[in-house]
Amino acid sequence: MSCYHHLTTFDRARIETMTHLGMSLRQIAKNLGRSPSTISRERRRNANGKTPYQSENAHEMAQERRRKSKPHGKWSPELAEFITNKLDRTWSPEQIVGRCFSRTLSFKTIYRWVYQGRLQRTASVLRRKGKSQKPYETRGRFTVGTSIKQRPKEIRKRETFGHWELDTVVSGRGKSKGCLATFIERKTRWYCAIPMPDRTAASMEAAIRKVETSLPKNAFQTATVDRGKEFACYGPIEK
Template identity: 40%
Template sequence: MGTFTLSRFQRGALAQLVSEGHHTYQDMADALGVAKSTISYELDRVKPYDPELAQQDADHKRRACGRHSILTPSLTILITNHLRLTWSPEAIATAFNLSTASIYNWLKLGWLPFNLADLPNRNVRQRRANEHRGTFTSGTSIEQRPKSVNQRLAFGHWEVDTVLSSRGQSRACLVTFVERKTRLL
């Protein structure tokens, strides 16, 4: 059917239909282009139905919905004081049963009066190590090899490749060598 929320205009039209008194919920829903359950919910919102009070209630509920931060003024002071005592966000999170990610997010958003660069670990957590396994600095790229190598006419042309293990399991890798003509592995 239609939408599940009513506009201010639709609430006024619904009030008119209610005042006429001889319409079913389905008739009113069809007239406004919404679901019958929307009409039922809307009429239960305020009794007797007043479109202005219903709009105020809907606006209040809209502002109150969504996720809310647990950061209170007292928690802000607590976290800031411990950061100034050179505690790391990880240590604070562990000590006070908070999320480390939340503390970093509050720092990035500026909700905590502490500079992210002043952290005792110099923000090591935010740096990511680059992956260097499996990169070769010598040899010729596949795109640059001669056409005679692609034709597989002569023995002695080798392809080298690496197979990396899953990052969390091991830092090892497997190197494969394949000869182009004989396909010796």
């Protein structure tokens, strides 16, 4: 289940890569699991008029805005957009909090924002009936062996070099199955993208091997991946 979180350095690196490839806002949004308005706002707010969007600069600008912002509760445009999307899918405030925010947000706060007009929805949306729908990956899933939370502290805190985050980016152009395997090193945030003919485990394994062999010894120690079926190859590689 997709839950709200701020854009990460990795997200911004992917936005930069896909922008450079000429992909549309909707294509980028689909690959990131975000709305087109989120991507549009990210590029508009964090790009210099004289230079194209750069992920490193964008992340620094976003962090600086957060430091300078005045406290006003937990509300933010991104959070409001996320909650509104769930309300439109007939989720109740209780469901939103229980499934996505646990103890970090109160369902009473969501009700208050609706009545205050801060979510651009009327109170009638709270009375709609219906079951929530969960998005499913049609290509299948597999279980990743070691989650990032179970990895050593030096990996989670990005204290040592050689630990990577992997993902795939789909072009969305025509009926082509071609895509990119993206790699970002957690400590330095250095990243690269490797073209793949399709999103199969075999293609992903080839991309991982290509990056691994191009780096110095022990520069590719571990990798954090999602549960897409193309990462089914990761178990044998990790061993």
